Amino acid sequence: xxxxxxxxxxxxxxxxxxxxxxxxxxxxxxxxxxxxxxxxxxxxxxxxxxxxxxxxxxxxxxxxxxxxxxxxxxxxxxxxxxxxxxxxxxxxxxxxxxxxxxxxxxxxxxxxxxxxxxxxxxxxxxxxxxxxxxxxxxxxxxxxxxxxxxxxxxxxxxxxxxxxxxxxxxxxxxxxxxxxxxxxxxxxxxxxxxxxxxxxxxxxxxxxxxxxxxxxxxxxxxxxxxxxxxxxxxxxxxxxxxxxxxxxxxxxxxxxxxxxxxxxxxxxxxxxxxxxxxxxxxxxxxxxxxxxxxxxxxxxxxxxxxxxxxxxxxxxxxxxxxxxxxxxxxxxxxxxxxxxxxxxxxxxxxxxxxxxxxxxxxxxxxxxxxx
Numbered sequence: 488x489x490x491x492x493x494x495x496x497x498x499x500x501x502x503x504x505x506x507x508x509x510x511x512x513x514x515x516x517x518x519x520x521x522x523x524x525x526x527x528x529x530x531x532x533x534x535x536x537x538x539x540x541x542x543x544x545x546x547x548x549x550x551x552x553x554x555x556x557x558x559x560x561x562x563x564x565x566x567x568x569x570x571x572x573x574x575x576x577x578x579x580x581x582x583x584x585x586x587x588x589x590x591x592x593x594x595x596x597x598x599x600x601x602x603x604x605x606x607x608x609x610x611x612x613x614x615x616x617x618x619x620x621x622x623x624x625x626x627x628x629x630x631x632x633x634x635x636x637x638x639x640x641x642x643x644x645x646x647x648x649x650x651x652x653x654x655x656x657x658x659x660x661x662x663x664x665x666x667x668x669x670x671x672x673x674x675x676x677x678x679x680x681x682x683x684x685x686x687x688x689x690x691x692x693x694x695x696x697x698x699x700x701x702x703x704x705x706x707x708x709x710x711x712x713x714x715x716x717x718x719x720x721x722x723x724x725x726x727x728x729x730x731x732x733x734x735x736x737x738x739x740x741x742x743x744x745x746x747x748x749x750x751x752x753x754x755x756x757x758x759x760x761x762x763x764x765x766x767x768x769x770x771x772x773x774x775x776x777x778x779x780x781x782x783x784x785x786x787x788x789x790x791x792x793x794x795x796x797x798x799x800x801x802x803x804x805x806x807x808x809x810x811x812x813x814x815x816x817x818x819x820x821x822x823x824x825x826x827x828x829x830x831x832x833x834x835x836x837x838x839x840x841x842x843x844x845x846x847x848x849x850x851x852x853x854x855x856x857x858x
Contacts, residue, residue, distance in 0.1 A: 496579075496583060496586075497576070497579045497580055497583055498579075500575065500578075500579035500582070500583070501572060501575035501576045501579050502572075502575070503575070504571055504574065504575030504578060504579070505568060505571030505572045505575050506571075507571075508567050508568075508570070508571035508575075509564065509567055509568055509571060512563065512564055512567040513564065516560045516563065516564070520556065520560075523552060523556070524549065524552075527548065527549050527552050528548060528549070585607055585614035585615070585617075585618060586614065588605055588607065588618070589605060589607075589614075589617060589618055589621055592604070592605050592621065592625070593621075596625060596628070601625055601628055601629035601632060602629065603625070604622045604625060604626075605618040605621060605622055606618075606622070607619070634799075637799070637800070646682070646685065646686075649678045649679070649681055649682035649685075650682070652678050653675060653678055653679070656671060656674055656675055656678070657675075659671075685817070688817040688821060689817070691744075691747060691821055695744060695821060695824035695825045695827075695828045698828045700740075700741035700743075700744060700828075701741070702739045702740055702741070703739065703740070703741070703742060704737065704738075704739055704852060705737075705738055705739060705740055705741075705742045705745050706735060706736060706737055706738075707736035707737075707738055707745060707749070707771050707778055707780050707849070708733035708734060708735055708736045708771040709733075710742070710745050710746045710748075710749045711731065711733050711736075711749050711753075711769050711770075711771055711780060712731065712733055713746060713749075714746065714749040714750040714752075714753045714769075715729050715731055715753060715769055717750065718750065718753050718754055718757060721754070721757055721758075722757045722767065725757055725758070725760065725765065726762075726763045726764060726765065727757050727760050727761075727765040727766065727767055727784075728764075728765070728766050728767070729753070729757075729766075729767045729769065730766065730767070730768050730769070731768075731769045731770065732768070732769070732770040732771075733769070733770065733771050734770075734771050734772055734773055735771075735773065736771040736772070736773055736778035736779075736780065736851075737773075737778065737851060737852045737853055738778050738829075738849045738850060738851060738852050739850070739852045740828075740829040740849070741829075744825045744828070744829075745825065745829070747821065747825065748821070748822050748825045748826065748847065749780065749782075751818040751819070751821055751822050752780075752782040752818075752822060752845055752847075753767065753769060753782060754818065755782075755784075755818050755819065755843075756769075756782050756783070756784035756843070756845075757784070759784070759786050759787075759843070760784050760785055760786045760842070761785050761786055761787075761841075765784065765785050765786065766784065766785050767782065767783070767784045767785075768781070768782070768783040768784070769781070769782050773851060774851070775851075776850065776851055777848050777849065777850060777851050778848075778849050778850075778851050779846055779847065779848050779849075780846070780847040780849075781844065781845070781846045781847075782844075782845045783838065783842065783843070783844040783845070784842045784843060785838070785840070785841060785842040786838075786841050786842035786843065787841055787842075788837070788840075788841040789837040789841075789842075789843060790837065791837060794835050794836070794837050794843065795835070797819050797835060797843075798819045798820055798822070798823040798833065798835070799820060800817055800820040819835075819845075822845075822847070826847055826849075829849055829850075830849075830850065831847060831848050831849040831850070832847075832848045833845070833846070833847055833848075834846040834848070
């Protein structure tokens with residue numbers, strides 16, 4: 488927005504300091520003047536007899552007092568004005584120095600330099616709190632920007648892969664007319680399905696990050712039961728047993744997103760499990776102010792370093808090896824985004840015997856339980 492230039496805050500503060508000092512000085516001189524007028528008569532013609540051996544002394548009247556007081560009062564006010572302007576300018580500059588640093592940091596951030604920090608020195612005050620809050624905001628924006636850059640790079644790579652495979656298959660089919668079209672169509676359908684799943688996952692992730700959903704009462708235990716029932720055939724094909732322990736878990740949020748969260752966790756637990764006789768445990772618990780969804784599975788041993796990266800987009804615990812149900816590498820990233828969109832916490836812990844334990848903690852809404 489274009490705005491007309493105005494006086495600087497430093498000049499305004501300087502004029503305010505000087506004006507206050509002038510008003511205070513004028514009031515003080517006015518009080519002195521009124522006090523003196525009480526003891527000085529208007530006109531005195533007689534001479535005051537002096538002490539023995541001393542001549543008489545004339546008593547000054549108000550005209551004499553005015554002639555002596557007014558010039559000196561004017562000089563005093565002029566001195567106060569000069570001191571007020573100079574002192575006010577110095578004090579205003581000293582007070583506004585932290586604000587100048589914050590403004591410079593804001594301009595750098597607006598130009599794309601997110602690595603700059605204010606690091607304001609001194610004791611805790613309003614400016615220090617503002618600078619610290621700004622540094623924290625810059626750190627979060629920088630981390631989010633880096634995450635978005637990584638996500639864009641990985642997404643473009645993942646989306647480019649099925650397109651490249653499709654182009655290669657079509658070129659091979661064009662160069663070899665006698666090639667089995669049935670196998671080609673099956674392969675193209677598989678690649679297209681993966682690309683479609685990836686696109687839908689990206690859209691879901693974007694929706695969760697924007698928090699563009701209407702909150703409603705949700706029973707997390709029902710979402711967990713629906714996810715286990717839906718994915719039970721997949722678990723049977725993988726030789727995985729699902730054990731559930733669902734307690735009424737009332738919370739608020741998007742039922743669609745929370746159902747997707749639960750389905751992603753159960754799906755990951757089934758796919759990333761033991762080759763045979765794997766187990767998945769799904770449970771919901773209620774505490775005083777929170778509900779907790781826990782999905783735990785057997786599987787290969789995972790290091791804490793690897794577990795800490797599983798919520799990053801396109802990160803797979805078993806590497807980048809694909810299978811029919813390996814997913815697109817966004818399962819836990821979507822879970823993390825949905826949890827943050829619902830102001831919850833996500834905890835990933837490697838199991839001692841192998842596998843992963845995932846806990847989602849959301850705010851409890853007991854109104855649902857009483858309904």
